[in-house]
Amino acid sequence: MTIGRTIRLGALAGALLISANAASAQDSVEEQEARRALHAEQARLAAQQMAEIEARRQGLAEEQAAREQAYREALAARDAEIAATQARAAEARAEWEAAVTACLAGERTKCAQPEATTAAQ
Secondary structure (H helix, E strand, O other): OOHHHHHHHHHHHHHHHHHHHHHHHHOOHHHHHHHHHHHHHHHHHHHHHHHHHHHHHHHHHHHHHHHHHHHHHHHHHHHHHHHHHHHHHHHHHHHHHHHHHHHHOOOHHHOOOOOHHHHHO
């Protein structure tokens, strides 16, 4: 925006304010009171609307926090299940390795036995 245009817009705004003030001075007391009442009602409605917006924003923030908490809990449960599975697998492997070691050392009861279906065939 150029400086000349800014000056013209400023002058126009000033002229509008002067004519609005002149019209306001010509208004009757009843018209001025009606305008004040209208402005007060508009301010009340704006405040009510802002309160509703804030309440919605707060509700959405609470919902988001609840979703994030549920997600964290689900991740923790998943991590616990993974850890339990890994512990069971490590235990089974340790048992298997001990059995293999015992079998190789000559303890035949620890050796893997062929399945009954294979022997019958």
